[in-house]
Amino acid sequence: GAVVSQHPSWVICKSGTSVKIECRSLDFQATTMFWYRQFPKQSLMLMATSNEGSKATYEQGVEKDKFLINHASLTLSTLTVTSAHPEDSSFYICSATSTGVNEQFFGPGTRLTVL
Amino acid sequence: GQQLNQSPQSMFIQEGEDVSMNCTSSSIFNTWLWYKQDPGEGPVLLIALYKAGELTSNGRLTAQFGITRKDSFLNISASIPSDVGIYFCAGPFHSGGYQKVTFGTGTKLQVIP
Numbered sequence A: 001g002a003v004v005s006q007h008p009s010w011v012i013c014k015s016g017t018s019v020k021i022e023c024r025s026l027d028f029q030a031t032t033m034f035w036y037r038q039f040p041k042q043s044l045m046l047m048a049t050s051n052e053g054s055k056a057t058y059e060q061g062v063e064k065d066k067f068l069i070n071h072a073s074l075t076l077s078t079l080t081v082t083s084a085h086p087e088d089s090s091f092y093i094c095s096a097t098s099t100g101v102n103e104q105f106f107g108p109g110t111r112l113t114v115l
Numbered sequence B: 001g002q003q004l005n006q007s008p009q010s011m012f013i014q015e016g017e018d019v020s021m022n023c024t025s026s027s028i029f030n031t032w033l034w035y036k037q038d039p040g041e042g043p044v045l046l047i048a049l050y051k052a053g054e055l056t057s058n059g060r061l062t063a064q065f066g067i068t069r070k071d072s073f074l075n076i077s078a079s080i081p082s083d084v085g086i087y088f089c090a091g092p093f094h095s096g097g098y099q100k101v102t103f104g105t106g107t108k109l110q111v112i113p
Helices: none
Strands: A004-007 A010-013 A019-025 A032-038 A045-051 A067-073 A076-081 A090-097 A110-114 B004-007 B010-014 B019-025 B032-037 B043-049 B055-058 B061-065 B071-076 B085-095 B098-103 B107-112
Touching (some): A004 A090, A010 A019, A019 A032, A019 A090, A019 A110, A032 A076, A032 B098, A045 A067, A045 B098, A076 A090, B010 B019, B019 B107, B032 B061, B032 B071, B043 B055, B043 B061, B071 B085
Antiparallel strands (some): A032 A090, A067 A076, B061 B071
16 A cells, blocks of 8 residues: 555656656545655755645745646645756655655656756 | 764675664654665655664664664665665654655665675
């Protein structure tokens, strides 16, 4: 149980375009979802936290207008990287949890390459 | 904010050897988590520690929660090639009404067959 999927696994896009990444909880209802970014040889850095049906809260230094997060249902959150640039190339990982659950379940990650 | 420093940063060991890595924090944590991340994958939880001084095992893995609540170590016994990956310690904390997790700097493990 507690499986989280991400789609796509890898995306390559041109500079200036927008990219949407999906995060789904497959066998549980995720009241809270988290989005992380991981640059090569670095640790995971939390970008934002979202509750179903409400606005995401962003960590310091993360531009909310550039990284749009929509947590429309208890099983789906999306991260849209708007007007992507090469410096946005990174590994984006989501995690999900439920109320009362003391653990975050991580997705397999999405590798974004911006040319 | 909380910082979790892991050492060593990277290590090469021979298959069959035991491995030890540790994690230290500038802040106190009430829970310590150890994750493993395979290349191109998300992290997977290995062990969770909930009490200072606690020693917990999961197969060949053993982790301890330091008494000061500012450190933890992870041991892997009789390493095998599939132990290769990056090991992260992590500490949950409450912020803005959410329980978030901060990750350590990571220890990259390479096992030589």
